[in-house]
Amino acid sequence: MPYLPLSAWGYERYGVDLELPSAGCADFDRLEDEMRACCDHLYMMTDDGTYGEKGFTTVKLKELLEKAKAEGQQYDHCICIGPLPMMKFVCQITKEYGVATMVDMNCIMIDGSGMCGGCRLTVDGKMKFTCVDGPEFDGHLVDFDEAIARSKIYEAQEQKVFERRHHYCNLQAMADAEEAAQKKEEK
Numbered sequence: 001m002p003y004l005p006l007s008a009w010g011y012e013r014y015g016v017d018l019e020l021p022s023a024g025c026a027d028f029d030r031l032e033d034e035m036r037a038c039c040d041h042l043y044m045m046t047d048d049g050t051y052g053e054k055g056f057t058t059v060k061l062k063e064l065l066e067k068a069k070a071e072g073q074q075y076d077h078c079i080c081i082g083p084l085p086m087m088k089f090v091c092q093i094t095k096e097y098g099v100a101t102m103v104d105m106n107c108i109m110i111d112g113s114g115m116c117g118g119c120r121l122t123v124d125g126k127m128k129f130t131c132v133d134g135p136e137f138d139g140h141l142v143d144f145d146e147a148i149a150r151s152k153i154y155e156a157q158e159q160k161v162f163e164r165r166h167h168y169c170n171l172q173a174m175a176d177a178e179e180a181a182q183k184k185e186e187k
């Protein structure tokens with residue numbers, strides 16, 4: 001994942017001093033030591049509080065920006081990578097506080113060849129391809145609503161595939177029943 005190289009680059013270039021990795025629960029690859037090496041302050045966030053602090057990245061981000069503002073400080077730059085809705089809301093917040101924000105849009109890339117068109121997005125009113133023109137863009141210029149809508153185009157088909165994967169097929173059910181009956185007879 002490009003998170004670590006981006007963090008290291010940001011730390012070197014901007015002296016980034018905080019990191020806000022987040023996940024739904026504690027069950028995720030934390031790469032904590034590696035992230036600690038790229039920052040001064042690390043705030044681990046989980047939606048359910050099973051690891052680090054409970055809450056969304058956006059809430060913590062706002063809290064830190066507000067604290068800096070109250071102390072007459074200002075963060076120079078924000079580097080954001082993650083799911084589209086999270087990046088959208090991070091950008092809304094950093095825009096409000098006047099913090100330049102770079103987003104990494106690799107989450108919408110498919111083949112990375114410039115051929116499939118899956119990574120098309122609008123940046124500052126212009127059509128771009130993430131794998132050709134990015135994957136990093138000025139987050140305040142990205143049309144996230146369009147990107148999110150595009151990411152849902154095949155949602156119904158994806159759901160069907162997901163259901164099929166978790167479908168307990170009739171043949172398997174018959175085989176399991178036969179096996180169970182055999183074991184019962186053997187006893």
Ligand code: FES
Nearest residue numbers: 110112114117131
């Ligand atoms: S990922 Fe397919 S065109 Fe960019």
